[in-house]
Amino acid sequence: MLDKAGLLILAGLGMSIAFRAGVFNLGGEGQVYAGAMAAVLVSINIGIAGRNFGIISALTAGILTGAIIAGISGFLKKQWDTDELISSFLLAGIVIHITDYLISDPFRDSSSFLISTVKIPSSYFLTSLMGSSHFNISFFIATAATAAAFIFLFKSPMGYEIRLSGLNRKFVDYGGIPGKRHLIIPMIISGAMYGGVGSFAALGNFHMGIKGFTAGLGWNGIAVALIAGNNPAFVIPAGLIFAYLDAGTQVAMIHSDLSFEFSNLIKAVIFFLITAKKFTLKKQFHFD
Amino acid sequence: MTEVLLSMREITKTFKENSVKAVNSADLTVGFGEIHAIIGENGAGKSTLMHILAGEIPSDTGSIMFGGRKVYFNLPSDALRAGIGMLHQHLQLIPELTVLENIILGSEPSSKFGIIDRNKALERVNDLCNNFDIKVDPDKTVNSLNADEKQKTALLSILFHNIRLLILDEPTTFFSEIKKDTVHKLIRKLKSMGKSIIIITHKLKEAVTIADKITIMKAGETVSHINSSETNTDQLSRLILGEAGNLPFTRKKTHHGRTILEARDLTFERDGNNFLNIDFTIREKEILVVTGIRENGLEILEQILSGHQKPTSGDLLYKNQVLKTDKHYLRAIKAGYIPSDRIKTGTSIKSSISDNIILLKYKAFVKWGILNTKMIVDYSTNLIKEYGIMGKPGQLMSTLSGGNIQRVMIAREMEANPNLFIFAEPSKGLDIKSKGAIYERICRLKEKGAGILIISSDIEEALMIADRIIIMYTGKVAASIENKNITRAYIGKIMLGLNK
Numbered sequence: 196m197l198d199k200a201g202l203l204i205l206a207g208l209g210m211s212i213a214f215r216a217g218v219f220n221l222g223g224e225g226q227v228y229a230g231a232m233a234a235v236l237v238s239i240n241i242g243i244a245g246r247n248f249g250i251i252s253a254l255t256a257g258i259l260t261g262a263i264i265a266g267i268s269g270f271l272k273k274q275w276d277t278d279e280l281i282s283s284f285l286l287a288g289i290v291i292h293i294t295d296y297l298i299s300d301p302f303r304d305s306s307s308f309l310i311s312t313v314k315i316p317s318s319y320f321l322t323s324l325m326g327s328s329h330f331n332i333s334f335f336i337a338t339a340a341t342a343a344a345f346i347f348l349f350k351s352p353m354g355y356e357i358r359l360s361g362l363n364r365k366f367v368d369y370g371g372i373p374g375k376r377h378l379i380i381p382m383i384i385s386g387a388m389y390g391g392v393g394s395f396a397a398l399g400n401f402h403m404g405i406k407g408f409t410a411g412l413g414w415n416g417i418a419v420a421l422i423a424g425n426n427p428a429f430v431i432p433a434g435l436i437f438a439y440l441d442a443g444t445q446v447a448m449i450h451s452d453l454s455f456e457f458s459n460l461i462k463a464v465i466f467f468l469i470t471a472k473k474f475t476l477k478k479q480f481h482f483d
Numbered sequence: 484m485t486e487v488l489l490s491m492r493e494i495t496k497t498f499k500e501n502s503v504k505a506v507n508s509a510d511l512t513v514g515f516g517e518i519h520a521i522i523g524e525n526g527a528g529k530s531t532l533m534h535i536l537a538g539e540i541p542s543d544t545g546s547i548m549f550g551g552r553k554v555y556f557n558l559p560s561d562a563l564r565a566g567i568g569m570l571h572q573h574l575q576l577i578p579e580l581t582v583l584e585n586i587i588l589g590s591e592p593s594s595k596f597g598i599i600d601r602n603k604a605l606e607r608v609n610d611l612c613n614n615f616d617i618k619v620d621p622d623k624t625v626n627s628l629n630a631d632e633k634q635k636t637a638l639l640s641i642l643f644h645n646i647r648l649l650i651l652d653e654p655t656t657f658f659s660e661i662k663k664d665t666v667h668k669l670i671r672k673l674k675s676m677g678k679s680i681i682i683i684t685h686k687l688k689e690a691v692t693i694a695d696k697i698t699i700m701k702a703g704e705t706v707s708h709i710n711s712s713e714t715n716t717d718q719l720s721r722l723i724l725g726e727a728g729n730l731p732f733t734r735k736k737t738h739h740g741r742t743i744l745e746a747r748d749l750t751f752e753r754d755g756n757n758f759l760n761i762d763f764t765i766r767e768k769e770i771l772v773v774t775g776i777r778e779n780g781l782e783i784l785e786q787i788l789s790g791h792q793k794p795t796s797g798d799l800l801y802k803n804q805v806l807k808t809d810k811h812y813l814r815a816i817k818a819g820y821i822p823s824d825r826i827k828t829g830t831s832i833k834s835s836i837s838d839n840i841i842l843l844k845y846k847a848f849v850k851w852g853i854l855n856t857k858m859i860v861d862y863s864t865n866l867i868k869e870y871g872i873m874g875k876p877g878q879l880m881s882t883l884s885g886g887n888i889q890r891v892m893i894a895r896e897m898e899a900n901p902n903l904f905i906f907a908e909p910s911k912g913l914d915i916k917s918k919g920a921i922y923e924r925i926c927r928l929k930e931k932g933a934g935i936l937i938i939s940s941d942i943e944e945a946l947m948i949a950d951r952i953i954i955m956y957t958g959k960v961a962a963s964i965e966n967k968n969i970t971r972a973y974i975g976k977i978m979l980g981l982n983k
Contacts (some may be wrong), residue, residue, distance in 0.1 A: 259579045355845055359838065363831040369822065370842040371814025 198400060201334030202392050203300060206455035207423060208337075208344045209388025214425040216381035218269070219280040223389050223413025223460060225287025226264050230257035230390030230412025231397040232294045235404040236302070238315035238397075249319050254394045261390020262383045269382030273375045277444035279382065287413070292313035295371055298406050312404040321399035333395040338431065340388075345427040357381055363403075389413065405481055487548075488679050489513040489648060491538075494545035496531055498882060505531040506542070507703035513648065513696075518670060518680045520694035520711070522687065523723060524914040526884035527871065528703040529683045533650050536681075537569035537618055538562035548646065558588060568641035569650040576637055583608055583621035586640045587930035611642055629778065639670075649673060651682045667693055685914055687716040687723075700721060720915065734948060736925065740767030742803070743903050749797035751783050758783045758958035759794075765903070765934040770925065772937045772966075774946040775955030775978045781938050783958070785823060785907050788936070789813065802905070814843070819901030821892050823908045825937070829892050830880050832878045838862040838875040839891050843899045870894040871920070884918045893924055904928060907938045922948050942974050956980050 206223065213220045220226075236255035241249055268286060271277035304313040321331035348354040357366045360377035367374040393409055401408050419437055423429035444458035489512065490541060496506040506528040512517045520862055521529045535542045538556030547554050549565060556562040559569070574586050586602045594600040608621055619628075619635050630637065641649065642936050654666050670680050670693060684690055694711045699722050707722060746767045751758040758780050763772050775781055786792040788799075790808040799806045801816050805907045813820050830839055840863050841848065849859045863876035872890045874883055880891065896904065909925065910918040929935055945952050949966045954977045961977050 238801060346853065350856070352845055352849050352852075352854060355838070355854060359831050359842075363827070364835045365828045366831040366842075369820070369828050371811050373811065439625045 196438050197334050198329040199441060200438035201331075201433045202224075202282045202412060203415055203419050203437050204430055205333075205336040205340060205388050205395070206392045206412055207430040207434055208340055208427055209392075209481040210416045210420035211383035211423060211425040211430060212344060212348060212357070212388075213381045213385040214420055215361045216357045216377050217274070217364065218378055220265055220268070220283050220382055220385045220389075221280055221417075222265060222268065222283030222287035222290075222386075224410065225290035226261040226386050226389035226409075226414070227393040227396070227412045227416075228294045229264060229290045230261040231394030231409050232297060232399075232404050233257045233260040233390070233399045235312055235315055235392035238319040239302075239313060240419050249316075250321070250398065253315075253319055253398060253435060254391065257394025257397070258387045258390040261393065262387035265386020265389070266379060266383045269379035272382075279378070283382075295406055296299070296354030298404050299304075302404065311408075312405040314403045315398070317402075319398055319400055321395070329400045331395075331399045333399050336395075337421055337434075341427050341431055344430075348427060353380070363367050368397055389416065392416070396466045418466065418470075422466075436469070486515050487512055488515045488517075488550060490548045491532070492546050492548075493530060494535060494542045496540065496542050497971065501517050501834045504703050506535065506664060508545075509700070509703065509705040510708075511536075511698055511705060512708070512935075513679050513681060514675055516677045516679060517696060518674055518682065518694045520684050520690035521681060521700060522685070522690050522697060522719065523700035524916060525916075526886055527700040529700050530652060531703075532700070532705075533569060533652065533681065534685060536562070537567055537650060539569075549848050554890075559714065563589070563641075563644050563646070566645070566647035567650065568644060568646040569589065569649070569652065570634075570638055570641055570654065570667060571652055573722060576633060576640070580627035581622055581624050582619050582628070582632075582636050582639075584619070585625055586638055586643050588640065590644055595617040608643070609637065613641055615642065615672060617669075630807055642700045643868075644950075646678065648679045648681065651680065653683055653685065659975070663689075673894070687719045687783070690719065691716055723914070736949075737768040737930060739769045739950070742766050743801065744799040744936065745803075747798045747800065749787065749794050749799060751787060751792060752795045758785075759960075760797075761953075761960050763963070765936050767902070767932050767934050768929055770937060770948055770950045771953065772939055772949035772951070773953045773955060774939055774942060774945040774974065775961075779978070780955040780958040781907075781940060782823075784955075785905075785938050788905055788938075789820060789822060792896050813905070816903065817901060818905065819896040819898070819899060819933075820905045821896055821907065821909070823911070825885075825888060825892065830888055832881045832888075833879065835877050835879055836867065836874050836883075836891055839880055840866055840894055840895050864893040866898065886913055889913065889917070889921070893921065897924060897928060900931070901928075904933050904935045907933065909937060909939065910941065910944055918944075942971050942978075945974065946971060 206227070208219065210223070216274045234253040237253045237256040238249065264286060265283060266281040268277075270280045271282050272279040298312055302312045304311055321333060324330050324332070348358065356367060356372055357377050357380070360374050364374040367377070377402065392412055396409050396412065397404065414464060415437060419430060419433045422433035440462050443460055446451045448455060448458050489797050491509065491511040494506055494509045495504065497504050507821055508526065509532055511532065519558045523533070534540045536547065538561050540560045541557070549567065554565055556565070558619065558905065562568075562756050577588070580588070583604060586608055587599075591599045592603040593851050594603075605621060612618065617635050617639065619632055619639070624634060625636060651670075670682070672678055683696065691711050691714065697709050697714065697719065699709070699719070701723065722958070742764050746763050749759050749761045761774075761780075761784065763771060773781065773784060783792065787794050787808070790810050790812050793808060798937050799808060806812060806816070826832055837859050841859055845854065848855050848862070858874050865873070867874060867876065869891045870893060872883075872887050872894065875888060880888060883891070904925075913921065925935060925937075937944075937948065946966065947967070952964055952966055952969070952974070953960055954962045954974055956978055957980065961980070
C-alpha cells in the first residue's frame with residue numbers, strides 16, 4: 196500500500212503544480228506508461244552497470260520521456276493556443292498505443308505467458324525495505340518531492356509567477372512577466388513527475404514492462420490533486436487515503452465474495468464525498 | 484408623506500475576512516415612486532447595504548420590510564421575484580448568449596412542453612424597449628456589444644422582471660454627459676410608472692437634481708436622511724466629510740524637462756473607422772491629460788499605449804527611440820501603468836495584498852533562491868501604512884473596497900519609481916477625499932521628475948491636475964491646450980463637437 200501511495204503522491208504533486216498554473220494535463224496515463232517503458236528499455240539495453248548509475252539513467256530516461264510528451268502540449272498551447280486539455284489527452288492516446296505495440300511486438304519476451312518485456316536486470320530493482328512488500332525508496336523520494344514542491348510553489352520566485360498565472364494570466368503579463376512561459380513550464384513539471392511515477396513503478400514494483408501495467412495512475416494523480424485542493428501540503432494525506440482505499444477494496448475482494456465492480460463503486464462513493472466542495476479543506480497559503 | 488414600500492431596520496454586516504463592520508445598524512426607508520440617493524465615501528457601506536437588500540449577501544442582524552411584508556432573501560433570484568432588481572457596477576451578463584437570451588434568463592416565457600416561446604419573448608422585450616426608448620438588437624451576442632449596449636441589456640434584463648424597486652450602483656460613472664441624461668430620463672420614467680429607485684452615487688450634484696430623498700452613509704452607518712429639496716451640494720459634502728468639502732488639493736507649477744514619450748501620427752484603423760492620428764509629447768515633470776468621451780478614442784488610445792493593440796501606422800518614441808509595442812514593453816522601459824480595467828488586469832483579485840504589491844519588485848526579495856517572507860511582509864506592512872490601505876498583507880484583494888484596491892495599485896506603481904507613468908481614469912468610482920489623495924500622489928511623482936499621461940473622461944479631473952489637456956472627439960484630437968484659464972464648459976463643448 197505504501198509503495199502505491201508514493202506513486203500517487205508523486206503523480207498528485209505534478210498535477211497540483213499544473214492546476215495551480217491554470218493548465219490542465221490530461222495526458223498522465225500516456226506519460227506514466229511511456230515513462231515506465233523508457234525506464235525499462237534503458238535498463239534492458241544498458242544491461243549490467245554500476246548499480247546507482249543504472250538506476251539513475253533509467254529514472255532520467257523515464258522523467259525526460261514524460262516531460263517531453265507533456266511539453267509538446269504546452270508548446271502547442273503557447274504557439275498556437277491549442278487547448279492543452281485536448282492535445283495532452285489525444286497525445287496520450289497515441290503514446291499508449293505505441294507503447295502497447297513496443298511491449299507486444301519488438302520487445303516482447305516470447306517465453307513469457309504475459310504480454311511483457313523481459314525482466315530488467317536485478318541491479319535495477321529498487322530494494323524493498325519491508326519484507327515481501329514492494330515498499331521502497333520511491334516513497335521517501337515522493338515525500339521529499341512534496342516538500343520541494345511546496346517550497347517551489349509558495350516560496351520561490353517562479354512559484355510566485357506560476358500561482359499568479361493560474362489566478363490571472365493577464366495580470367502577470369501586465370506586470371511584465373511573460374505569462375506564456377507558464378503554459379509550458381508547469382506542463383513539463385507535471386509530465387516529468389508522471390514520467391518519474393512510471394519509472395518508479397517499473398523499477399520498484401513490476402521489474403518489467405507489461406502491457407497496460409501502469410493503467411490508472413495518470414487519472415488517479417488528478418484525483419489525488421483534487422482531494423488535496425492542489426496544495427502540495429495535502430497531497431501526502433490524499434495519496435495515503437487513496438492508496439488505503441485501493442488496498443482496502445482489494446483485501447475485501449480477496450477475503451469475501453465482494454465483486455470487483457462493487458468494490459470500485461464503494462471507492463467512487465467515498466471519493467465523491469471527499470471531493471464535495473463543502474467538506475474540502477479550503478485553507479489557502481499566503482504570506483501572513 | 485408617501486406610503487412606505489421598503490423599510491430596512493438596524494441592518495448590520497461584519498465581514499469575516501477582516502472583521503470590519505461594513506454596515507452598522509443601518510436604517511433605510513423608501514416610499515412608493517420615490518427616487519432615493521445613497522451617498523457617502525468609498526467603503527462607507529453603500530454597496531454592501533444594497534447587496535444585502537438584493538439578496539446577494541446575508542446580513543448578520545436586522546429586518547427588511549418590503550411591500551408591507553417581512554422578507555428575507557437568500558438569493559438574488561428571491562429578491563427579484565419579490566420585485567427588487569439591482570444593476571451592478573460590474574455587469575453580470577453571459578457573453579456567449581444573445582441579448583434576448585440574457586434578458587429573459589431566469590423567467591423564460593414558455594409554450595407547451597416547456598419550450599421557450601421565442602416570439603412571446605421577443606414581443607415582450609420589444610414592448611419594453613419601446614416603453615423606455617432603449618434600442619438594442621436582440622439577436623446580437625453580448626460579447627459583440629459595446630459597453631453602452633451591454634449596460635442597456637443588463638438594465639432590460641432587470642426591467643423584464645416586473646420589478647417594484649430598482650437599485651442602480653453608480654449608473655453614471657461611466658457615462659458621458661449625453662448618456663447621463665438618458666439614464667436620468669429613464670429613472671424619471673420609472674418613477675412616473677410608480678416604481679421606486681435607489682441610486683448609489685458619488686456625484687452630489689446628481690443626487691440633488693434627481694433624487695427626492697437622500698441618505699448619507701458614513702463608516703457603515705446611515706448618518707442622515709434628508710429631503711433633496713432642503714439641501715445643496717455644499718451641505719452634503721460637509722455631511723459626508725465633516726469638513727469643508729472642497730478637494731484638498733492644489734496643483735503646483737513645475738518646469739518641464741526633456742521629452743520622455745512622443746507619439747507621431749499614431750493611427751488605428753478598424754472596420755473603416757479611423758481613430759486617432761494623434762500627436763503628443765510628454766516631458767519630464769509634466770502631466771498630460773487626454774480627455775473626451777471614452778468611446779471617442781480614449782479606449783483605443785489606452786489599448787495602444789498598453790501594447791494590446793498595434794497602431795496601424797505612426798510611431799511611439801521613448802526618449803527619442805522608436806518603440807516596438809507589445810504586451811510587455813511598458814515594463815521593459817520601467818514605466819508605470821494603471822489600467823482602467825482594475826479588476827481583471829490591474830490586480831490579481833484572488834491573491835493577497837502582498838502578492839499584488841510585490842509584482843514589480845518580487846525579485847528584490849529573493850535570498851538564496853527563495854522569496855524571503857519576512858522581508859515581503861515588512862515591505863507590504865510599510866506600504867499599507869503609508870498609503871492608508873485598510874487591510875493586512877495576507878488578506879485577499881477580493882475582500883477590499885474599490886478605494887483600497889486602488890491604493891494597493893498606486894502603492895505598487897509609485898514604489899517602482901517610474902519616469903513615465905500612464906494612468907487611466909485615476910479616480911473612477913472614488914470619493915472626494917480619496918481623489919484628493921491620489922492627485923497628491925500623482926503630483927509628487929511629477930515633482931520627482933516623471934512624465935505622466937492620464938487618460939480620463941472626467942473633465943473636472945483634467946482641469947484639476949493637467950498641465951496640458953488633449954481633447955478627443957470622434958477618434959481625433961479636437962484640441963490640445965495648456966491648462967490655463969479654461970473652463971469646464973469650454974472643454975465640454977469641444978468633446979461633444981459643439982464648438983464649430
